[in-house]
Amino acid sequence: MIHPLAAFSMPILMLLSPTFTSTTNVSAFATKCSSVYSSNKIQRTETATLFSATSPIQEEIRYISGRRALILHPPRSSASSYPPLVILGGMAQSIASWEFHMQQLCSSRSVMMYEALGQGPPPPLNIRSDMTLEQYFSDVTLDRQGRDFWDVINEAFFHPDSYYYQNFVQDGVGMNKQVDVAGFSFGGRVAMAAATIQPLRIRRLHLTGVGADRDEYANVILSSWKDILGVNSDKSAKESNRIRAFAWAIILSTYSEQFLSRAGAKRVQLWVDGVCQYNTVEGLKAILIQTHGTHTDNLDNGKQAMDDMWTPASMAQRIRSNECVESCRILVGSEDRISSIAQSKRLAQLLGLQQNNSTQDEERVNLRVVDGCGHAVPMEAKNMWREDVLTFFEE
Numbered sequence: 001m002i003h004p005l006a007a008f009s010m011p012i013l014m015l016l017s018p019t020f021t022s023t024t025n026v027s028a029f030a031t032k033c034s035s036v037y038s039s040n041k042i043q044r045t046e047t048a049t050l051f052s053a054t055s056p057i058q059e060e061i062r063y064i065s066g067r068r069a070l071i072l073h074p075p076r077s078s079a080s081s082y083p084p085l086v087i088l089g090g091m092a093q094s095i096a097s098w099e100f101h102m103q104q105l106c107s108s109r110s111v112m113m114y115e116a117l118g119q120g121p122p123p124p125l126n127i128r129s130d131m132t133l134e135q136y137f138s139d140v141t142l143d144r145q146g147r148d149f150w151d152v153i154n155e156a157f158f159h160p161d162s163y164y165y166q167n168f169v170q171d172g173v174g175m176n177k178q179v180d181v182a183g184f185s186f187g188g189r190v191a192m193a194a195a196t197i198q199p200l201r202i203r204r205l206h207l208t209g210v211g212a213d214r215d216e217y218a219n220v221i222l223s224s225w226k227d228i229l230g231v232n233s234d235k236s237a238k239e240s241n242r243i244r245a246f247a248w249a250i251i252l253s254t255y256s257e258q259f260l261s262r263a264g265a266k267r268v269q270l271w272v273d274g275v276c277q278y279n280t281v282e283g284l285k286a287i288l289i290q291t292h293g294t295h296t297d298n299l300d301n302g303k304q305a306m307d308d309m310w311t312p313a314s315m316a317q318r319i320r321s322n323e324c325v326e327s328c329r330i331l332v333g334s335e336d337r338i339s340s341i342a343q344s345k346r347l348a349q350l351l352g353l354q355q356n357n358s359t360q361d362e363e364r365v366n367l368r369v370v371d372g373c374g375h376a377v378p379m380e381a382k383n384m385w386r387e388d389v390l391t392f393f394e395e
Helices: 024-033 099-105 141-155 161-166 186-197 216-227 239-253 257-263 265-277 279-292 301-309 312-321 341-351 359-364 382-394
Strands: 037-039 042-044 046-049 057-059 063-066 067-074 083-086 110-114 179-182 202-208 325-333 365-370
Touching: 024 179, 046 067, 046 257, 063 141, 067 099, 067 161, 067 359, 083 186, 099 110, 110 141, 141 161, 141 186, 179 186, 179 382, 186 279, 202 382, 216 239, 216 279, 239 265, 239 279, 257 265, 301 365, 312 341, 325 341, 325 382, 341 365, 365 382
Parallel strands: 083 110, 083 179, 179 202, 202 325, 325 365
Antiparallel strands: 037 042, 046 057, 057 067, 063 067, 067 110
């Protein structure tokens, strides 16, 4: 599920200097923000890059509340009153998977993509307080991920020293501390968990590749991933071999046959290399054990009960009954073998959309099937997905 273009070269945003390069107001802000401030016990220096007067402003990739994040802001001249947009990616995705989407999404609003706990490269020792990776990933449940989400949001956008707060929260705009969220696959489950934890702070929720449950074929795929990563095995294996095998399995399972055929073997090999470069076995294994389904792998009864509470179906019922979001949209590929059309329709029903239901419910949740795509709709149909996201959040 790594973005195809990220495998060919170093993403262009990461090649640019993480400092301001313009004059007057921007330089003044750079001087003001050059001092280190503390938030949630994490020390860091905030900087940003202005590419031109009409291009996005990029903050450096850094750890925000312990999560690695990239934030882009629109030029002040084109900023709208829309809340920030947060992108949450699939299980084996990283910031590099989504950079090609972000500049197009931030034309009129701030956009952030961050790596949830268990995703991304190994965190530095100071971030994980010298813990081993196994210790650091001991709790990656959706309950924890949902709480982490709001820690990241509050620091990134609503801390008084943040760039967004100082430049866009004015005249009461943004004081409700709302955000819009587009979540793909595992990221959609994290977004749903966040919505249940702090109702009404997510204004609109866009979900791709998320079903109420898994069909049996998807369970077979999931079982293969767990076996490859050694979830149920005590046998020793080189971690590099495990993550490479897992990378092949997840790519072959999540993209459509037509898309992979067009890409070709050499290109797919580069994507496998990218998954290996930007992920850890420990993090991926923890996510599989603690957030996917109601299986009992290495879980005691207490964790099992909590897992049931955080299934998409259970979260959808709470989101609807508590009116946690203003509206919701679901996309699913016609060839998705992980979250089937049937399960996406069931999720839509649980969230409030049913055949011949009230107009109000139909406005709150809607569903679109994307022809010819597998699970990874944002990567297979990138232009359509971007247009759908922007239309939904701005209509």
